[in-house]
Amino acid sequence: MKTAKGTILHNNWDEKPYHESAPQKSTKANIEVVFDGDLKAKARTDFLMQYPDDTHCHYAGYLLVEGELAGRKGSFIIFETGTWENGVASSRWEIVKASGTGELAGISGSGSYQAEHDKTVHYQIDYTLP
DSSP, X not given: OEEEEEEEEEEEEEEEEEEEETTEEEEEEEEEEEEEESEEEEEXXXXXXXXXXXXXXXXXXXXXXXXXXXXXXXXXXXXXXXEEETTEEXXXXXXXXXXXXXXXXTOEEEEEEEEETTSOEEEEEEEEOO
């Protein structure tokens, strides 16, 4: 197993409600993610987000990652789940089985990150490649 580390930027955050009924709110977010470091890539994302109140959020979605990892080019899909609480987003990743293409075919693994508003976000992915 190898480990990739680096930073993430969340750009062009477009979040719209699809259900608002006090006290809960449901939104869909489309976000452009840019990875730097061991993984140099961009990802298109779609997340469903649930806000049970103004201070908590639960979210899940997919990232279609396209770029280069360890000198190998291709794409793969990450399934992300997470929570936002006390101003910190904590995310967990699983690389979707059989989603790797190009030189990243056969990739598997998992990862995570924690994000605070206006602070650098650091990721870690533990992965295997054939």
